[in-house]
Amino acid sequence: MINEPRALEARDTIAAISTAPGRAAIAVLRISGSAAGAVLDRIAGGRPEPRVASFRALRYPETGELLDRGLALWFPGPASATGEDAAELHLHGGRAVVAAVLEAVLAVEGVRAAEPGEFTRRAFLAGKLDLAETEGLADLIDAETQAQRRQAIRQSEGALSAIVDGWRDRLIAAMALVEAGIDFSDEDDVPAAARAQARSEIALLARDLDAALADTRAERLREGFRIAIVGAPNAGKSSLLNALARREAAIVADGPGTTRDVVEVHLDLDGYPAIVADTAGLRATDDAVEREGVRRATAQAADADLVLWLRDPASPDGMAAPLTGGALWTIASKADLTPALLEWADRSISTRTGAGLDDLVAALGEAARSGLGDDDHVGLTRARHRDAIRAAGVELRAALDQWEALPDEFLAERLRRAATELGRIAGRVGVEDVLDRLFASFCIGK
Numbered sequence: 001m002i003n004e005p006r007a008l009e010a011r012d013t014i015a016a017i018s019t020a021p022g023r024a025a026i027a028v029l030r031i032s033g034s035a036a037g038a039v040l041d042r043i044a045g046g047r048p049e050p051r052v053a054s055f056r057a058l059r060y061p062e063t064g065e066l067l068d069r070g071l072a073l074w075f076p077g078p079a080s081a082t083g084e085d086a087a088e089l090h091l092h093g094g095r096a097v098v099a100a101v102l103e104a105v106l107a108v109e110g111v112r113a114a115e116p117g118e119f120t121r122r123a124f125l126a127g128k129l130d131l132a133e134t135e136g137l138a139d140l141i142d143a144e145t146q147a148q149r150r151q152a153i154r155q156s157e158g159a160l161s162a163i164v165d166g167w168r169d170r171l172i173a174a175m176a177l178v179e180a181g182i183d184f185s186d187e188d189d190v191p192a193a194a195r196a197q198a199r200s201e202i203a204l205l206a207r208d209l210d211a212a213l214a215d216t217r218a219e220r221l222r223e224g225f226r227i228a229i230v231g232a233p234n235a236g237k238s239s240l241l242n243a244l245a246r247r248e249a250a251i252v253a254d255g256p257g258t259t260r261d262v263v264e265v266h267l268d269l270d271g272y273p274a275i276v277a278d279t280a281g282l283r284a285t286d287d288a289v290e291r292e293g294v295r296r297a298t299a300q301a302a303d304a305d306l307v308l309w310l311r312d313p314a315s316p317d318g319m320a321a322p323l324t325g326g327a328l329w330t331i332a333s334k335a336d337l338t339p340a341l342l343e344w345a346d347r348s349i350s351t352r353t354g355a356g357l358d359d360l361v362a363a364l365g366e367a368a369r370s371g372l373g374d375d376d377h378v379g380l381t382r383a384r385h386r387d388a389i390r391a392a393g394v395e396l397r398a399a400l401d402q403w404e405a406l407p408d409e410f411l412a413e414r415l416r417r418a419a420t421e422l423g424r425i426a427g428r429v430g431v432e433d434v435l436d437r438l439f440a441s442f443c444i445g446k
Ligand SMILES: Nc1nc2c(c(=O)[nH]1)N(C=O)[C@@H](CNc1ccc(C(=O)N[C@@H](CCC(=O)O)C(=O)O)cc1)CN2
Pocket: 028, 075, 078, 079, 080, 081, 088, 128
Protein backbone atom coordinates (compact mmCIF):
# COMPACT_ATOMS: atom_id res chain seq x y z
CA MET A 1 0.00 0.00 0.00
CA ILE A 2 3.05 2.28 0.27
CA ASN A 3 2.95 3.08 -3.45
CA GLU A 4 -0.81 3.41 -3.59
CA PRO A 5 -1.22 6.01 -6.36
CA ARG A 6 -4.13 7.84 -4.82
CA ALA A 7 -2.28 8.42 -1.59
CA LEU A 8 0.59 10.00 -3.54
CA GLU A 9 -1.75 12.02 -5.73
CA ALA A 10 -3.49 13.42 -2.66
CA ARG A 11 -0.21 14.93 -1.48
CA ASP A 12 0.22 17.10 -4.59
CA THR A 13 -1.27 20.54 -4.60
CA ILE A 14 -3.53 21.10 -7.58
CA ALA A 15 -4.49 24.31 -9.37
CA ALA A 16 -6.87 25.16 -12.18
CA ILE A 17 -9.05 27.88 -13.61
CA SER A 18 -12.56 26.88 -12.48
CA THR A 19 -14.47 29.35 -14.64
CA ALA A 20 -15.19 28.72 -18.35
CA PRO A 21 -12.22 29.11 -20.68
CA GLY A 22 -11.89 32.23 -22.81
CA ARG A 23 -12.11 35.98 -22.29
CA ALA A 24 -14.47 36.93 -19.45
CA ALA A 25 -15.07 39.64 -16.86
CA ILE A 26 -13.67 37.53 -14.02
CA ALA A 27 -11.83 34.20 -13.78
CA VAL A 28 -11.52 32.08 -10.63
CA LEU A 29 -8.33 30.15 -10.01
CA ARG A 30 -8.67 27.40 -7.40
CA ILE A 31 -5.84 25.78 -5.49
CA SER A 32 -6.12 22.78 -3.15
CA GLY A 33 -3.48 20.96 -1.16
CA SER A 34 -0.79 21.55 1.42
CA ALA A 35 0.99 24.21 -0.69
CA ALA A 36 -2.14 26.37 -1.08
CA GLY A 37 -1.04 28.64 1.78
CA ALA A 38 2.44 29.00 0.25
CA VAL A 39 0.86 30.06 -3.05
CA LEU A 40 -0.90 32.92 -1.24
CA ASP A 41 2.30 33.82 0.64
CA ARG A 42 4.33 34.01 -2.56
CA ILE A 43 1.84 35.54 -5.00
CA ALA A 44 -0.80 37.41 -2.97
CA GLY A 45 1.45 38.87 -0.27
CA GLY A 46 0.23 36.48 2.45
CA ARG A 47 -2.84 34.58 3.63
CA PRO A 48 -5.97 36.66 4.24
CA GLU A 49 -8.23 36.03 7.21
CA PRO A 50 -9.84 32.60 6.60
CA ARG A 51 -12.93 32.63 4.32
CA VAL A 52 -12.93 36.41 3.86
CA ALA A 53 -12.14 37.92 0.46
CA SER A 54 -9.23 40.32 0.42
CA PHE A 55 -8.19 42.66 -2.42
CA ARG A 56 -4.55 41.96 -3.22
CA ALA A 57 -1.78 42.75 -5.68
CA LEU A 58 -0.83 39.49 -7.39
CA ARG A 59 2.85 39.34 -8.25
CA TYR A 60 5.24 36.93 -9.91
CA PRO A 61 7.28 35.50 -7.01
CA GLU A 62 10.88 35.95 -8.17
CA THR A 63 10.61 39.21 -10.08
CA GLY A 64 7.83 40.89 -8.11
CA GLU A 65 6.19 41.90 -11.37
CA LEU A 66 2.58 42.99 -10.93
CA LEU A 67 0.35 40.49 -12.81
CA ASP A 68 -3.12 41.61 -11.69
CA ARG A 69 -5.04 43.03 -8.75
CA GLY A 70 -7.70 40.61 -7.60
CA LEU A 71 -9.43 38.94 -4.68
CA ALA A 72 -7.67 36.29 -2.63
CA LEU A 73 -9.39 33.77 -0.35
CA TRP A 74 -7.91 31.36 2.14
CA PHE A 75 -9.76 28.21 3.28
CA PRO A 76 -7.64 26.29 5.79
CA GLY A 77 -8.51 22.57 5.85
CA PRO A 78 -10.42 20.60 6.83
CA ALA A 79 -13.30 23.13 6.69
CA SER A 80 -12.88 23.70 2.95
CA ALA A 81 -14.69 22.36 -0.10
CA THR A 82 -12.01 19.68 -0.64
CA GLY A 83 -11.16 19.09 3.02
CA GLU A 84 -7.59 20.22 2.29
CA ASP A 85 -6.01 23.65 2.65
CA ALA A 86 -7.44 25.59 -0.27
CA ALA A 87 -7.19 29.03 -1.82
CA GLU A 88 -8.84 31.04 -4.56
CA LEU A 89 -7.70 33.95 -6.68
CA HIS A 90 -10.46 35.91 -8.42
CA LEU A 91 -8.77 37.56 -11.40
CA HIS A 92 -9.66 39.88 -14.22
CA GLY A 93 -10.72 37.37 -16.87
CA GLY A 94 -8.43 38.33 -19.74
CA ARG A 95 -6.57 35.50 -21.42
CA ALA A 96 -3.11 36.94 -20.71
CA VAL A 97 -3.94 37.75 -17.07
CA VAL A 98 -5.19 34.22 -16.49
CA ALA A 99 -2.17 32.68 -18.26
CA ALA A 100 0.32 34.78 -16.25
CA VAL A 101 -1.22 34.11 -12.82
CA LEU A 102 -1.71 30.40 -13.56
CA GLU A 103 1.93 30.17 -14.64
CA ALA A 104 3.04 31.87 -11.43
CA VAL A 105 0.91 29.50 -9.31
CA LEU A 106 2.18 26.38 -11.12
CA ALA A 107 5.75 27.58 -10.57
CA VAL A 108 5.29 27.29 -6.79
CA GLU A 109 6.97 24.15 -5.45
CA GLY A 110 4.63 21.14 -5.27
CA VAL A 111 1.82 22.63 -7.38
CA ARG A 112 0.60 21.01 -10.59
CA ALA A 113 -2.36 21.44 -12.97
CA ALA A 114 -5.54 19.68 -11.81
CA GLU A 115 -7.19 16.95 -13.83
CA PRO A 116 -10.91 17.14 -14.69
CA GLY A 117 -13.00 16.64 -11.55
CA GLU A 118 -9.97 16.43 -9.30
CA PHE A 119 -11.19 18.99 -6.73
CA THR A 120 -14.44 17.07 -6.40
CA ARG A 121 -12.51 13.79 -6.22
CA ARG A 122 -10.67 15.17 -3.19
CA ALA A 123 -13.93 16.27 -1.59
CA PHE A 124 -15.17 12.71 -2.10
CA LEU A 125 -11.98 11.17 -0.68
CA ALA A 126 -12.24 13.52 2.31
CA GLY A 127 -15.76 12.21 2.94
CA LYS A 128 -17.47 15.56 2.21
CA LEU A 129 -19.67 13.88 -0.41
CA ASP A 130 -20.69 10.31 -1.17
CA LEU A 131 -20.72 8.90 -4.67
CA ALA A 132 -24.40 9.54 -5.42
CA GLU A 133 -24.02 13.12 -4.12
CA THR A 134 -20.99 13.57 -6.35
CA GLU A 135 -23.00 12.37 -9.34
CA GLY A 136 -25.66 14.88 -8.34
CA LEU A 137 -23.03 17.65 -8.50
CA ALA A 138 -21.97 16.47 -11.98
CA ASP A 139 -25.63 16.58 -13.02
CA LEU A 140 -25.98 20.06 -11.50
CA ILE A 141 -23.26 21.38 -13.77
CA ASP A 142 -24.85 19.66 -16.77
CA ALA A 143 -28.42 20.72 -15.90
CA GLU A 144 -30.01 22.71 -18.73
CA THR A 145 -33.51 23.09 -17.36
CA GLN A 146 -34.94 24.00 -13.95
CA ALA A 147 -36.43 20.54 -13.30
CA GLN A 148 -33.03 18.98 -14.00
CA ARG A 149 -31.40 21.50 -11.65
CA ARG A 150 -33.87 20.73 -8.85
CA GLN A 151 -33.32 16.99 -9.23
CA ALA A 152 -29.53 17.37 -9.34
CA ILE A 153 -29.38 19.57 -6.24
CA ARG A 154 -31.59 17.14 -4.31
CA GLN A 155 -29.30 14.26 -5.25
CA SER A 156 -26.18 16.31 -4.42
CA GLU A 157 -27.64 16.87 -0.95
CA GLY A 158 -28.16 13.19 -0.30
CA ALA A 159 -31.81 12.54 -1.17
CA LEU A 160 -31.07 9.41 -3.21
CA SER A 161 -28.40 8.24 -0.76
CA ALA A 162 -30.94 8.55 2.07
CA ILE A 163 -33.45 6.34 0.25
CA VAL A 164 -30.84 3.70 -0.52
CA ASP A 165 -29.47 3.85 3.02
CA GLY A 166 -33.04 3.29 4.25
CA TRP A 167 -33.27 0.12 2.16
CA ARG A 168 -29.86 -0.98 3.39
CA ASP A 169 -30.85 -0.38 7.02
CA ARG A 170 -33.95 -2.55 6.59
CA LEU A 171 -31.81 -5.24 5.03
CA ILE A 172 -29.29 -5.11 7.85
CA ALA A 173 -32.10 -5.28 10.42
CA ALA A 174 -33.45 -8.42 8.72
CA MET A 175 -29.94 -9.82 8.60
CA ALA A 176 -29.63 -9.29 12.34
CA LEU A 177 -32.83 -11.31 12.88
CA VAL A 178 -31.40 -14.18 10.82
CA GLU A 179 -28.06 -13.94 12.59
CA ALA A 180 -29.89 -14.12 15.90
CA GLY A 181 -30.73 -17.65 14.76
CA ILE A 182 -27.03 -18.38 14.35
CA ASP A 183 -26.30 -17.32 17.93
CA PHE A 184 -29.33 -18.90 19.60
CA SER A 185 -29.51 -22.17 17.71
CA ASP A 186 -30.32 -24.09 20.95
CA GLU A 187 -33.52 -22.14 21.67
CA ASP A 188 -35.72 -23.29 18.80
CA ASP A 189 -38.60 -20.83 19.21
CA VAL A 190 -36.62 -17.62 18.89
CA PRO A 191 -35.05 -18.42 15.50
CA ALA A 192 -38.28 -19.64 13.90
CA ALA A 193 -40.17 -16.47 14.75
CA ALA A 194 -37.21 -14.25 13.87
CA ARG A 195 -36.73 -15.99 10.52
CA ALA A 196 -40.40 -15.60 9.64
CA GLN A 197 -40.30 -11.90 10.49
CA ALA A 198 -37.09 -11.41 8.50
CA ARG A 199 -38.67 -13.17 5.52
CA SER A 200 -41.67 -10.89 5.40
CA GLU A 201 -39.45 -7.84 5.72
CA ILE A 202 -37.19 -9.00 2.91
CA ALA A 203 -40.22 -9.72 0.72
CA LEU A 204 -41.42 -6.13 1.25
CA LEU A 205 -37.98 -4.76 0.50
CA ALA A 206 -37.71 -6.80 -2.71
CA ARG A 207 -41.00 -5.27 -3.82
CA ASP A 208 -39.76 -1.76 -3.05
CA LEU A 209 -36.62 -2.38 -5.08
CA ASP A 210 -38.71 -3.64 -8.02
CA ALA A 211 -40.87 -0.52 -7.83
CA ALA A 212 -37.77 1.70 -7.87
CA LEU A 213 -36.46 -0.15 -10.94
CA ALA A 214 -39.78 0.17 -12.74
CA ASP A 215 -39.84 3.93 -12.16
CA THR A 216 -37.58 5.40 -14.88
CA ARG A 217 -38.71 9.02 -14.50
CA ALA A 218 -35.62 10.39 -12.76
CA GLU A 219 -33.24 8.87 -15.28
CA ARG A 220 -35.31 10.25 -18.12
CA LEU A 221 -35.39 13.68 -16.49
CA ARG A 222 -31.61 13.61 -16.44
CA GLU A 223 -31.50 12.65 -20.13
CA GLY A 224 -34.52 14.46 -21.53
CA PHE A 225 -37.99 13.37 -22.68
CA ARG A 226 -37.61 11.84 -26.16
CA ILE A 227 -40.08 13.00 -28.79
CA ALA A 228 -39.88 11.64 -32.37
CA ILE A 229 -41.64 13.31 -35.30
CA VAL A 230 -42.44 10.65 -37.90
CA GLY A 231 -44.73 10.32 -40.91
CA ALA A 232 -44.88 10.11 -44.69
CA PRO A 233 -42.52 12.21 -46.83
CA ASN A 234 -43.57 15.85 -47.18
CA ALA A 235 -46.06 15.66 -44.29
CA GLY A 236 -44.49 18.79 -42.75
CA LYS A 237 -42.26 17.12 -40.11
CA SER A 238 -39.25 19.39 -40.53
CA SER A 239 -41.53 22.44 -40.56
CA LEU A 240 -42.92 21.29 -37.19
CA LEU A 241 -39.43 20.75 -35.76
CA ASN A 242 -38.43 24.27 -36.82
CA ALA A 243 -41.61 25.73 -35.32
CA LEU A 244 -40.91 23.99 -31.99
CA ALA A 245 -37.24 25.03 -32.04
CA ARG A 246 -38.11 28.59 -33.19
CA ARG A 247 -35.23 28.40 -35.66
CA GLU A 248 -34.41 26.80 -39.01
CA ALA A 249 -32.83 23.68 -37.51
CA ALA A 250 -33.83 21.36 -40.40
CA ILE A 251 -34.09 21.91 -44.15
CA VAL A 252 -37.66 22.32 -45.44
CA ALA A 253 -38.37 21.88 -49.16
CA ASP A 254 -41.34 21.32 -51.47
CA GLY A 255 -40.54 17.80 -52.67
CA PRO A 256 -40.68 14.58 -50.61
CA GLY A 257 -37.48 12.92 -49.36
CA THR A 258 -35.82 16.12 -48.08
CA THR A 259 -34.78 14.90 -44.61
CA ARG A 260 -32.57 11.81 -44.44
CA ASP A 261 -30.60 12.10 -41.21
CA VAL A 262 -32.12 12.49 -37.78
CA VAL A 263 -32.10 16.15 -36.74
CA GLU A 264 -32.31 16.66 -32.96
CA VAL A 265 -33.29 19.80 -31.10
CA HIS A 266 -33.24 20.33 -27.31
CA LEU A 267 -36.32 22.04 -25.90
CA ASP A 268 -37.05 23.45 -22.47
CA LEU A 269 -40.74 22.73 -21.91
CA ASP A 270 -41.58 24.78 -18.83
CA GLY A 271 -38.47 23.53 -17.05
CA TYR A 272 -38.68 19.99 -18.36
CA PRO A 273 -36.07 18.93 -20.93
CA ALA A 274 -37.10 17.33 -24.20
CA ILE A 275 -35.14 16.12 -27.20
CA VAL A 276 -37.21 16.35 -30.37
CA ALA A 277 -36.05 14.31 -33.36
CA ASP A 278 -37.09 15.12 -36.91
CA THR A 279 -36.77 12.08 -39.16
CA ALA A 280 -36.83 10.97 -42.78
CA GLY A 281 -40.30 10.45 -44.27
CA LEU A 282 -41.34 6.80 -44.05
CA ARG A 283 -41.66 5.14 -47.47
CA ALA A 284 -40.30 2.21 -49.46
CA THR A 285 -37.44 3.38 -51.65
CA ASP A 286 -34.57 2.09 -53.80
CA ASP A 287 -32.29 4.89 -52.68
CA ALA A 288 -29.83 3.34 -50.18
CA VAL A 289 -29.25 6.59 -48.30
CA GLU A 290 -32.95 7.29 -47.92
CA ARG A 291 -33.49 3.68 -46.84
CA GLU A 292 -30.97 4.16 -44.04
CA GLY A 293 -32.83 7.34 -43.11
CA VAL A 294 -36.08 5.38 -42.89
CA ARG A 295 -34.37 2.77 -40.72
CA ARG A 296 -33.18 5.51 -38.36
CA ALA A 297 -36.62 7.09 -38.30
CA THR A 298 -38.16 3.76 -37.32
CA ALA A 299 -35.55 3.32 -34.59
CA GLN A 300 -36.27 6.83 -33.22
CA ALA A 301 -39.98 6.04 -33.07
CA ALA A 302 -39.33 2.75 -31.28
CA ASP A 303 -37.19 4.44 -28.57
CA ALA A 304 -39.25 7.60 -28.12
CA ASP A 305 -41.26 8.44 -25.00
CA LEU A 306 -43.73 10.11 -27.36
CA VAL A 307 -44.21 9.81 -31.12
CA LEU A 308 -45.84 12.63 -33.07
CA TRP A 309 -47.25 10.93 -36.17
CA LEU A 310 -47.73 13.71 -38.66
CA ARG A 311 -50.20 13.17 -41.52
CA ASP A 312 -51.22 15.58 -44.27
CA PRO A 313 -55.01 15.06 -44.83
CA ALA A 314 -54.61 16.19 -48.45
CA SER A 315 -52.13 13.36 -49.19
CA PRO A 316 -53.52 10.13 -47.69
CA ASP A 317 -50.52 7.98 -46.78
CA GLY A 318 -52.30 4.65 -46.20
CA MET A 319 -49.71 3.90 -43.49
CA ALA A 320 -50.07 1.72 -40.43
CA ALA A 321 -49.30 3.50 -37.16
CA PRO A 322 -45.56 3.55 -36.38
CA LEU A 323 -44.42 1.13 -33.68
CA THR A 324 -43.24 2.66 -30.41
CA GLY A 325 -42.65 1.80 -26.78
CA GLY A 326 -44.00 5.25 -25.86
CA ALA A 327 -47.17 7.23 -26.44
CA LEU A 328 -48.46 8.02 -29.94
CA TRP A 329 -50.27 11.20 -30.95
CA THR A 330 -51.69 11.42 -34.46
CA ILE A 331 -51.52 14.97 -35.77
CA ALA A 332 -53.08 16.36 -38.93
CA SER A 333 -50.68 18.83 -40.60
CA LYS A 334 -51.25 21.81 -42.89
CA ALA A 335 -54.55 22.71 -41.22
CA ASP A 336 -54.58 25.95 -43.27
CA LEU A 337 -55.24 23.75 -46.35
CA THR A 338 -57.63 21.26 -44.67
CA PRO A 339 -59.23 23.09 -41.73
CA ALA A 340 -61.82 20.49 -40.66
CA LEU A 341 -60.69 18.33 -37.69
CA LEU A 342 -60.50 14.76 -38.93
CA GLU A 343 -61.76 11.89 -36.86
CA TRP A 344 -58.43 10.03 -37.08
CA ALA A 345 -56.47 12.97 -35.69
CA ASP A 346 -55.84 13.76 -31.99
CA ARG A 347 -55.15 17.38 -32.97
CA SER A 348 -54.33 19.47 -36.00
CA ILE A 349 -51.69 22.12 -36.64
CA SER A 350 -50.48 24.53 -39.28
CA THR A 351 -46.90 25.71 -39.24
CA ARG A 352 -47.95 28.23 -41.91
CA THR A 353 -50.51 30.05 -39.70
CA GLY A 354 -49.34 28.79 -36.30
CA ALA A 355 -52.77 27.28 -35.59
CA GLY A 356 -52.65 24.57 -32.91
CA LEU A 357 -48.98 25.10 -32.12
CA ASP A 358 -49.39 26.76 -28.72
CA ASP A 359 -51.80 24.01 -27.69
CA LEU A 360 -49.37 21.37 -28.91
CA VAL A 361 -46.46 22.91 -26.97
CA ALA A 362 -48.61 23.07 -23.83
CA ALA A 363 -49.61 19.41 -24.26
CA LEU A 364 -45.97 18.42 -24.82
CA GLY A 365 -45.05 20.22 -21.61
CA GLU A 366 -47.72 18.28 -19.70
CA ALA A 367 -46.56 14.99 -21.24
CA ALA A 368 -42.93 15.72 -20.32
CA ARG A 369 -43.86 16.73 -16.77
CA SER A 370 -45.83 13.56 -16.11
CA GLY A 371 -43.29 11.38 -17.91
CA LEU A 372 -40.32 12.78 -16.00
CA GLY A 373 -41.68 13.08 -12.47
CA ASP A 374 -42.94 16.01 -10.46
CA ASP A 375 -40.95 18.48 -8.46
CA ASP A 376 -40.02 16.50 -5.39
CA HIS A 377 -39.74 13.04 -6.91
CA VAL A 378 -36.48 11.25 -6.01
CA GLY A 379 -35.45 8.28 -8.13
CA LEU A 380 -32.60 6.43 -9.76
CA THR A 381 -30.80 8.68 -12.21
CA ARG A 382 -28.17 6.38 -13.73
CA ALA A 383 -27.79 2.90 -15.19
CA ARG A 384 -25.22 2.31 -12.44
CA HIS A 385 -27.94 2.69 -9.79
CA ARG A 386 -30.23 0.30 -11.61
CA ASP A 387 -27.46 -2.30 -12.00
CA ALA A 388 -26.75 -2.26 -8.25
CA ILE A 389 -30.42 -2.56 -7.32
CA ARG A 390 -31.02 -5.31 -9.83
CA ALA A 391 -28.03 -7.24 -8.42
CA ALA A 392 -29.34 -6.74 -4.88
CA GLY A 393 -32.76 -7.94 -6.02
CA VAL A 394 -31.27 -11.11 -7.48
CA GLU A 395 -29.73 -11.95 -4.08
CA LEU A 396 -32.97 -11.22 -2.26
CA ARG A 397 -35.05 -13.37 -4.64
CA ALA A 398 -32.56 -16.22 -4.30
CA ALA A 399 -32.81 -15.91 -0.51
CA LEU A 400 -36.62 -15.78 -0.57
CA ASP A 401 -36.86 -18.80 -2.91
CA GLN A 402 -34.82 -20.99 -0.57
CA TRP A 403 -35.75 -19.32 2.69
CA GLU A 404 -36.83 -22.46 4.57
CA ALA A 405 -34.12 -24.72 3.15
CA LEU A 406 -31.07 -22.51 3.62
CA PRO A 407 -29.05 -22.69 6.84
CA ASP A 408 -28.88 -19.38 8.75
CA GLU A 409 -25.28 -18.75 7.71
CA PHE A 410 -26.06 -19.04 3.99
CA LEU A 411 -29.16 -16.95 4.27
CA ALA A 412 -27.22 -14.22 6.09
CA GLU A 413 -24.53 -14.38 3.42
CA ARG A 414 -27.12 -13.77 0.65
CA LEU A 415 -28.47 -10.77 2.52
CA ARG A 416 -24.97 -9.47 3.16
CA ARG A 417 -24.26 -9.60 -0.58
CA ALA A 418 -27.45 -7.70 -1.29
CA ALA A 419 -26.38 -5.05 1.24
CA THR A 420 -23.00 -4.77 -0.49
CA GLU A 421 -24.72 -4.18 -3.84
CA LEU A 422 -26.88 -1.42 -2.35
CA GLY A 423 -23.78 0.07 -0.74
CA ARG A 424 -22.27 0.65 -4.18
CA ILE A 425 -24.79 3.37 -4.97
CA ALA A 426 -23.52 5.81 -2.36
CA GLY A 427 -20.00 4.44 -2.87
CA ARG A 428 -19.81 2.87 0.58
CA VAL A 429 -18.15 -0.10 -1.17
CA GLY A 430 -16.57 -0.87 -4.55
CA VAL A 431 -16.09 2.62 -5.94
CA GLU A 432 -12.70 2.54 -7.65
CA ASP A 433 -13.98 1.43 -11.05
CA VAL A 434 -16.61 4.16 -11.06
CA LEU A 435 -14.51 7.08 -9.89
CA ASP A 436 -12.24 7.51 -12.89
CA ARG A 437 -15.12 7.52 -15.33
CA LEU A 438 -17.23 9.89 -13.25
CA PHE A 439 -14.54 12.47 -12.59
CA ALA A 440 -13.37 12.42 -16.21
CA SER A 441 -16.85 13.71 -17.10
CA PHE A 442 -16.35 16.81 -14.92
CA CYS A 443 -14.85 20.07 -16.15
CA ILE A 444 -11.28 20.95 -15.27
CA GLY A 445 -11.34 23.11 -12.15
CA LYS A 446 -14.37 21.29 -10.66
N1 LIG B 1 -15.83 30.95 -5.40
C1 LIG B 1 -16.39 29.75 -5.34
N2 LIG B 1 -17.71 29.61 -5.54
C2 LIG B 1 -18.29 28.37 -5.49
C3 LIG B 1 -17.51 27.23 -5.23
C4 LIG B 1 -16.12 27.42 -5.00
O1 LIG B 1 -15.37 26.45 -4.76
N3 LIG B 1 -15.62 28.67 -5.05
N4 LIG B 1 -18.13 25.97 -5.21
C5 LIG B 1 -17.47 24.82 -5.58
O2 LIG B 1 -18.01 23.76 -5.74
C6 LIG B 1 -19.54 25.90 -4.94
C7 LIG B 1 -19.75 26.06 -3.47
N5 LIG B 1 -19.29 24.88 -2.80
C8 LIG B 1 -18.60 24.86 -1.64
C9 LIG B 1 -18.72 23.74 -0.84
C10 LIG B 1 -18.10 23.70 0.39
C11 LIG B 1 -17.36 24.78 0.84
C12 LIG B 1 -16.74 24.77 2.20
O3 LIG B 1 -15.97 25.64 2.54
N6 LIG B 1 -17.07 23.79 3.04
C13 LIG B 1 -16.59 23.67 4.38
C14 LIG B 1 -17.29 24.63 5.30
C15 LIG B 1 -18.77 24.54 5.26
C16 LIG B 1 -19.48 25.61 6.10
O4 LIG B 1 -18.89 26.52 6.63
O5 LIG B 1 -20.72 25.50 6.20
C17 LIG B 1 -16.75 22.25 4.85
O6 LIG B 1 -17.43 21.47 4.18
O7 LIG B 1 -16.14 21.92 5.87
C18 LIG B 1 -17.20 25.87 0.01
C19 LIG B 1 -17.82 25.92 -1.22
C20 LIG B 1 -20.25 26.94 -5.76
N7 LIG B 1 -19.61 28.25 -5.66
